[in-house]
Amino acid sequence: RHNDIDGTQLLEYLSAEVVKSYFGTRSQSMVFGTAVQGGFKEKIDDLCVKIGEGAGYKGRGKITGSPKDDKLDVVVWVDFKDKYWSKLIGFGQCKTGTTFDDQATIELQPRAFCDKWLIDAPAIEPIKLFFCSQNYPIGDYSKVKNAGLVFDRMRIMDCLIAEELSDSLYQKITAWCTEALAFIQNAQ
Template identity: 40%
Template sequence: MFKLPDLPSSQAEVHELADFVELLCWVRGSTSKREVVAYLGRVDDNDNNIGCDDNEDGNSDFLDEVMNEIERRVFACGVGYPFQLDLEGTVLRYNMNDDGERSIIYLYLLLSTRLNMTKNRVHERIDGTSLFEEVCAHVLKNYLGKTRAKALVFGTAVTESFQDKIKALCEQLCEGSGYKNPDVMPSVDRDGKLDVVAWVPFTDRRAGQLIVFSQCKTGTNWKDHVAQLNPGAFVQKWIDGTIAVTPVRSFCVTEACDQSRWNSACIDAGILLDRCRLVDFCDNIDPTLLSNVNRWTTAAKSHVVSKMAW
């Protein structure tokens, strides 16, 4: 997988190269298909092909797929996509004057996909992975209907025990009566793989409501984790009393997912919110959260640029 500050490999997939084009455009202000080919070493200065089909049409067709993916992102994000593709689909330009919340969130998600978020998640003393859970909570609330829906971050409250977090969750949901441990030995679990909970309560506060349990992953190594959270098993295992309707499973990722594998990813993950879907529902984000996202992104970008050899 393509990780900054390195270049993508010659085996990079379309969605990876689309990220590279966006990053190159963000740093340089604009980029073209020809410049991308040169950077990746797919053709040399004399148009001799390297590591690709032995004809110019093969190179052009492949970069067309990448530009088509960028065009798809323009559509999927709605307004606020931070780049502009020209009418010919060959040149991408960075909208540097767009400081709207959608643009800020997109660039944060782009960087937190391509950085190594195990080693480089903290910038400006802000943890980028924790930010992502907060962003996902906001997005899920918007998705369920911001005027009535509620959401909370479950997984990062390190000051609370797992038992306390379960108890607080039951109180807010008005369902379940608290924590239970199915085993004789004390549990060492911290979050049960649950990161964010969103729900739509009724005024009567009775059981039987739409609840969403979501797991959130930055980076690109999320595919092996999509089946870790099982809402029904979570409720049965950790919650005393009754949750009348089994929560719906969701999975949030910073990556703009590979469209050729989208359907199978949704089957495995539940309601899948990738980068473009998150941007599509990020409106009216808390100003403090947005400020922290912007600070993290600015510092992370500076870190990447200082390490780049391209």
């Protein structure tokens, strides 16, 4: 946390913008993760309305524990003008930090998420996305296979269109980076 801005939440919002750039001009995205306020059921219902699939929260009695986001941080989809089912959807998990073991890359499982929480699974299984703030071992097939479509810091920068970021997000990124650099310089 720098400049009273949570870097983990900042990565979720940045990832939602970057993935729209990658998926194309007709794509839409949303942050689902802990950066978004609201209860889990309400977030599931909102997700289903926005993507036009899933039909809402699948009530399974009382939710045990607190799923918060059940590892789903970012959702992207590409609608057709008809808004019907059968569209490209991606479910993404964001990770900050410096280590990404295999466990971290297998936490989000889109099919299991849909089966657990949605009344109806999307017509096409959402593809798995993995966003991380560090360099990721893209050349390691087994790690990439576990992670899905990887957006590490290099790929995030490759897809980032700074002019399309909202002023608010741009200012938060700038403030967080400025404070993080000052923290590093003061630690030396």
